[in-house]
Structure formats: structure tokens, C-alpha cells
Amino acid sequence: MLTIEDYYVYLFPKYHPTRIITLAYQPFVLATTAVFTYHEAKVNTRVRNLAGYMLFFFSSFGVIILDVLSSGSGGIAPFVGVCIIAAAFGVADGHVQGGMTGDLSLMCPEFVQSFFAGVAASGAITAALRFFTKAVFENSRDGLRKGAMLFSSISCFFELLCVLLYALVFPKLPIVRFYRSKAASEGSQTVTADLAAGGIKSLPNPLAEEDRVVERLNNKQLLHQNMDYFLDMFLIYVLTLSIFPGFLAEDTGSHSLGSWYVLVLIASFNVSDLIGRYLPLIEQMKLTSRTGLLIAVISRFLLVPAFYFTAKYGDQGWMIMLTSLLGLSNGHLTVSVLTEAPKGYKGPEQNALGNLLVLFLLAGIFVGAVSDWLWLIGKGW
Numbered sequence: 430m431l432t433i434e435d436y437y438v439y440l441f442p443k444y445h446p447t448r449i450i451t452l453a454y455q456p457f458v459l460a461t462t463a464v465f466t467y468h469e470a471k472v473n474t475r476v477r478n479l480a481g482y483m484l485f486f487f488s489s490f491g492v493i494i495l496d497v498l499s500s501g502s503g504g505i506a507p508f509v510g511v512c513i514i515a516a517a518f519g520v521a522d523g524h525v526q527g528g529m530t531g532d533l534s535l536m537c538p539e540f541v542q543s544f545f546a547g548v549a550a551s552g553a554i555t556a557a558l559r560f561f562t563k564a565v566f567e568n569s570r571d572g573l574r575k576g577a578m579l580f581s582s583i584s585c586f587f588e589l590l591c592v593l594l595y596a597l598v599f600p601k602l603p604i605v606r607f608y609r610s611k612a613a614s615e616g617s618q619t620v621t622a623d624l625a626a627g628g629i630k631s632l633p634n635p636l637a638e639e640d641r642v643v644e645r646l647n648n649k650q651l652l653h654q655n656m657d658y659f660l661d662m663f664l665i666y667v668l669t670l671s672i673f674p675g676f677l678a679e680d681t682g683s684h685s686l687g688s689w690y691v692l693v694l695i696a697s698f699n700v701s702d703l704i705g706r707y708l709p710l711i712e713q714m715k716l717t718s719r720t721g722l723l724i725a726v727i728s729r730f731l732l733v734p735a736f737y738f739t740a741k742y743g744d745q746g747w748m749i750m751l752t753s754l755l756g757l758s759n760g761h762l763t764v765s766v767l768t769e770a771p772k773g774y775k776g777p778e779q780n781a782l783g784n785l786l787v788l789f790l791l792a793g794i795f796v797g798a799v800s801d802w803l804w805l806i807g808k809g810w
Contacts, residue, residue, distance in 0.1 A: 436577035437511065438691075440503045446511070447674050448801055453512035454519040455795040461523025462791050466648070466784040470777065474528050475600070475622040481524025482595055486588040488517040492581045501574045527787040530767070534783030535617065535776040536608035538768035541783070545764055546706040552699035558583055559692060600626035612776030616645060619780060645777050651785060657719050658770040661726045661762065662786050663793040668729050669759045670797025672736055673698055676804045677752060690745065697749050698756035705760025709768065716765040729758055763790075 437446040465472055491514045499507040533540040562580045566572035599605060606627045609620040652659065677694045708714045716722050732755055739747045767786055771779040 436573050439573055440501070441508045441511075442503075444505075444508050445805075446508070448798070449508075450512060450515045451670070451674070451798045451801075453515040454522075455791070455798050457516045457519030458523045458526075459519075459788075459791045459795050461520050462527045462784070462788050465523065465527055466781075466788045469527075469531060469781055469784045470618060470645075472528075472619055473622050474532050474619045474780075475626060477524050477528045478532070479592065479596055481521045481528065482588065482592045484517060484521035484524065486585060486592060488514050488521060489581060489585045489588055491517065493578055493585070496574070496578060496581075501571065523791075526791070527784045530787045531619075531780040531783035532623075534767075534771040534779040535612045535620075536605070538772065541767045541771075542706065542709060542764050545760075545767060546703065549699065549703035549706045549760055553696070553703045555580075555584070556692070556696035556699045560696065596626075600624075601628065608776075612780070615776040617777045617780060619777075645775065646781075648781055648785065651774075651778060651782055655770055655782065655785075657723055658766050659785065659789040661722050661766045662789040663796075664726045665729070665759060665762050665766070666790055666793030667797040667800065668732065669755060670794045671800040671803075672732065672755060673752070676736065676740075676801060677748075693749065694752050697752045698759075701753040701756030702760040703756075705757040705762075706764045708757075708761045709764050714761075716762070717769055719769075722762065722765060722769075725758075726762055729755075729762075 437450065440446075465477065492511075495507065495510045495514065499510070529544060530541065533544050559576075559580055562576035562583075566575040566579070600609075600623050606624070606629055609623050609627070610629060612620050613624060646654075674695060677691065677698075709716070716725060732751065735751055736748075739751055767783075770786060771782045774782060
């Protein structure tokens with residue numbers, strides 16, 4: 430939805446849509462993830478992820494239906510509808526992001542890196558699609574709306590594809606079957622349905638129930654042992670969401686790029702975020718030191734005054750450069766934390782760690798989205 434924010438800014442200029450939509454989304458994704466994290470040891474991961482992907486599809490379809498019913502008009506009623514759909518996206522994300530991260534964490538770090546690089550790649554691709562749809566209809570009547578709806582239609586197709594791939598292809602991959610079987614042998618109860626979908630009967634667990642409780646670290650113990658990683662994840666996204674997308678969309682002034690300026694900034698962030706998520710694959714650029722990671726995360730807060738003064742005194746070139754740096758550091762640090770934290774733990778513990786890391790990530794996004802409103806101080810509503 431944020432990728433077509435230029436359309437919503439045009440449609441609802443008085444309601445700060447880039448900020449309100451983010452806030453409508455955040456409580457639901459955070460609450461959903463928190464519930465699943467608390468019960469992660471007993472949750473059917475397959476049902477959780479499939480429900481999330483399906484809700485993504487229906488929510489995207491809902492964006493199109495709402496626009497058709499409202500005839501692309503502004504007003505409070507359509508805006509409330511958009512916020513409700515944003516909340517549905519939040520519930521969907523709460524199902525999928527933690528579920529997939531936990532699922533991949535019990536496999537190997539490279540899978541987590543690939544998944545989050547894929548998330549960034551989807552952001553870059555959607556930004557490119559938005560450029561395309563905007564360019565195609567730029568000079569036509571009602572072009573902004575047509576471009577946004579074409580983009581939403583393409584998004585629906587890809588989300589339906591995700592449902593089919595996860596349901597029919599992913600569980601049957603040999604390497605996925607291997608790691609899930611391994612996790613089941615270590616006491617994981619979350620992979621039973623996935624194993625069945627992959628054609629493997631549930632493996633008998635030689636450990637008694639009480640032994641499993643003793644063997645597996647609980648969430649409180651995992652929190653205590655990895656608090657620095659959780660703090661890293663929280664602070665990364667507090668900083669990122671306090672700037673992106675609200676500040677970039679509304680508080681960077683007018684420039685020669687005109688209506689393309691916001692899209693260029695979003696694309697700059699998405700592309701650099703994608704690049705950053707691949708940097709840990711280069712051995713020399715890996716950040717494995719826990720202290721080093723924390724220092725790097727805290728150092729990013731220097732970007733706040735940098736963005737403030739650039740918006741006030743700099744030109745669009747400097748803003749694009751800073752936005753790229755924001756995305757690059759966001760991607761690099763995210764993947765570094767997510768791949769380092771699960772090392773040395775058993776499958777069920779890695780699954781729990783993945784869920785906890787995503788919970789702190791989303792908590793950071795929520796606090797960052799709220800902090801983003803501080804940029805409006807002194808500017809009036």
C-alpha cells in the first residue's frame with residue numbers, strides 16, 4: 430500500500446495517509462505476532478503461513494474493490510476503508526513474517542538471509558512496477574488512479590502465486606524436508622503438518638514430554654541470552670521507520686522531480702536495502718561481533734540530524750544519497766542480526782528465536798512509525 434502512497438496523498442491530502450496507514454497497520458501486526466510468539470511451540474506453522482498469504486491476497490483485492498466502489502473519490506469513508514485494509518495487511522504480516530522467519534531459522538542462516546533479501550527484492554520490484562504503471566498512465570485522464578490500480582492488480586497476482594508456491598512446492602523441496610525432519614527429531618511440534626505436506630509421516634520423538642520441557646530453553650531464557658540482538662533489531666527499525674516513509678513523503682520539500690520525487694526516494698531506499706541484505710554474503714563485510722553490531726546500530730541515529738539539515742538546506746541529490754545509506758544500513762544490519770542470533774541452538778529454540786526477533790523488529794517499526802510524527806512539530810496539522 431505504501432508503494433502507491435502518491436495516489437493516497439493525492440486522494441486524501443488532509444489525512445496524512447502515509448503516516449496514518451502505517452499506524453493503522455502496526456498495532457495489528459504487532460499484536461498478531463506477539464500472540465503467535467507466545468504460543469509458537471504449539472502453533473501449526475503451515476496453517477499460520479497459508480492463512481497469512483491468503484489474507485495478503487484478499488487484502489490486496491480489497492484495495493481494488495474499495496477503489497471501484499468509491500469511484501476513486503476522497504473523503505473520510507473511503508479513507509477509513511483503506512485503514513481497515515491496512516489493518517488486515519497487518520494481521521497477514523503477523524502471520525507470515527514471524528512464521529517464515531522461525532521456520533527458516535531452524536534450517537540454516539543462509540535461508541534467513543535469502544528470505545529477507547527476497548523481502549527487499551520484492552520492495553525493489555514493486556517500486557519498479559510503480560514507476561512503470563505511473564509512466565504508462567501519466568499523461569492520461571485519471572492516470573494516477575489507473576496506475577495505482579494496475580499496480581494493485583499485479584500485486585494480487587503475485588500474492589496468489591505465493592499461496593500456491595508455499596502450499597504446493599515449498600514443503601516438497603528435499604532440503605526443506607531434511608531440515609524439518611531434523612527439527613522434528615529435536616522435539617519441534619510446529620513442523621508436523623509441513624512434514625505431512627511433504628510426504629513424510631511425523632517422526633516419533635524418543636523424548637518424554639517432561640524431558641522436552643527441560644531440554645528446550647523457554648522464551649524467557651532466550652530473551653535473557655540474546656537481549657543485545659533483540660535490542661539491535663528494535664533500534665534498527667525505530668530509526669528506519671522514524672524517517673521512512675512518512676518523513677520522506679511529506680517533509681522533504683518540493684524539487685525538480687515533482688511528483689516523481691517521492692517514488693525516487695522510495696525506490697532508492699528499496700534498492701539499497703536489497704543490496705545491504707546481500708552484503709553479509711561477502712566474508713569481509715560480515716558483522717559477527719555482538720558489540721560491533723550494537724555500536725553500528727546506535728551509530729545510525731546520526732542519520733536523524735543528517736536528514737533534518739538536508740531537508741532544510743540540501744538539494745535532492747543529497748537526500749537521495751542519505752536515503753540510500755538508510756536503506757543500505759537497514760538491510761545489512763537486519764540480515765546480520767537474524768543470521769547470527771540463531772547459531773548454536775536446537776531447531777525448536779531457533780524457531781522461537783526467529784519469532785522473538787521478528788516481534789522486536791515489529792515493535793521497533795511501531796515505535797518508529799509513532800516517532801515519525803515528531804517531524805510535524807511546529808508545522809501544524
